Amino acid sequence: MIKNVAVIGAGTMGNGIAHVFAQFGYNVSLIDISTESLDRGVKTIEKNLDRMVQKEKISTEDKNNTLGRIQTFTEVAKGVNGVDLVVEAATENIDLKLKIFKELDAVTADNVILATNTSSISITKIAAVTNRPDKVIGMHFMNPVPVMKLVEIIRGYSTSDEVTNLIMETSKSLKKVPVEVNDYPGFVANRILMPMINEAIITLHEGVAGVEEIDTVMKLGMAHPMGPLQLADFIGLDVCLAILEVLYEGLGNPKYAPCPLLVNMVTAGKKGVKSGEGFYDWSHGTKDLVVAANFKK
Numbered sequence: 001m002i003k004n005v006a007v008i009g010a011g012t013m014g015n016g017i018a019h020v021f022a023q024f025g026y027n028v029s030l031i032d033i034s035t036e037s038l039d040r041g042v043k044t045i046e047k048n049l050d051r052m053v054q055k056e057k058i059s060t061e062d063k064n065n066t067l068g069r070i071q072t073f074t075e076v077a078k079g080v081n082g083v084d085l086v087v088e089a090a091t092e093n094i095d096l097k098l099k100i101f102k103e104l105d106a107v108t109a110d111n112v113i114l115a116t117n118t119s120s121i122s123i124t125k126i127a128a129v130t131n132r133p134d135k136v137i138g139m140h141f142m143n144p145v146p147v148m149k150l151v152e153i154i155r156g157y158s159t160s161d162e163v164t165n166l167i168m169e170t171s172k173s174l175k176k177v178p179v180e181v182n183d184y185p186g187f188v189a190n191r192i193l194m195p196m197i198n199e200a201i202i203t204l205h206e207g208v209a210g211v212e213e214i215d216t217v218m219k220l221g222m223a224h225p226m227g228p229l230q231l232a233d234f235i236g237l238d239v240c241l242a243i244l245e246v247l248y249e250g251l252g253n254p255k256y257a258p259c260p261l262l263v264n265m266v267t268a269g270k271k272g273v274k275s276g277e278g279f280y281d282w283s284h285g286t287k288d289l290v291v292a293a294n295f296k297k
Contacts (some may be wrong), residue, residue: 010041016145185250233272
């Protein structure tokens with residue numbers, strides 16, 4: 001039974017995962033190398049809980065209890081002491097993740113389950129750097145974590161049935177809907193989503209239509225709540241590029257090759273919401289959609 005959880009990384013996904021576990025009664029160790037990142041992460045959790053209180057989804061007591069279950073650490077070994085499950089939510093970088101899992105394998109008890117929130121990287125490859133590949137699994141939460149119901153549960157080549165079933169049940173305890181998938185590049189969500197986003201960027205790159213026009217077609221014509229270019233900005237163009245590169249390398253099919261426009265934008269530091277500019281300008285501080293200067297007609 002899982003009671004104590006450590007989350008590696010206090011960024012957007014990490015603080016969201018910590019929030020949800022703590023909200024549903026788990027004791028959470030939130031770990032990051034930066035105290036500033038930890039402070040920002042906890043403030044984000046508090047802000048999101050305040051919003052839930054205002055909407056009368058939880059009480060003020062629920063909010064305080066949730067925050068009371070979260071402790072922060074800058075040292076991995078201290079943060080994972082006594083936990084039953086670790087969920088890694090660091091940057092989507094294979095070298096970083098392999099380094100983290102080698103360390104986690106060394107500093108956690110043998111029975112601890114090691115999960116990764118990766119959106120595309122092979123669970124089997126991550127598990128291979130540990131001495132417990134049967135206890136390594138993917139828990140791919142969707143952003144924003146407190147709102148989105150889906151969790152992709154990805155089995156590595158050696159992940160045991162026992163661990164898979166326990167993580168499926170744990171996800172349900174968070175009022176999530178877990179879906180079990182196998183370990184292939186991009187899994188299900190991003191294997192389907194990223195080629196669509198990439199094709200939208202190619203459509204823009206080739207001058208078929210503008211940013212607003214492409215997003216409007218997909219919103220009104222396909223009933224998507226958000227257009228693919230706006231969604232790419234929210235995900236992070238650097239993250240989109242990294243996932244497409246994993247798909248291209250892992251499957252060897254040219255249809256997954258990232259659009260040159262996407263590559264150039266990431267190289268230029270235009271990463272979407274996180275950098276203040278992508279296909280849209282996010283620097284104005286409102287919810288209005290303003291097309292970035294480079295894409296204005």
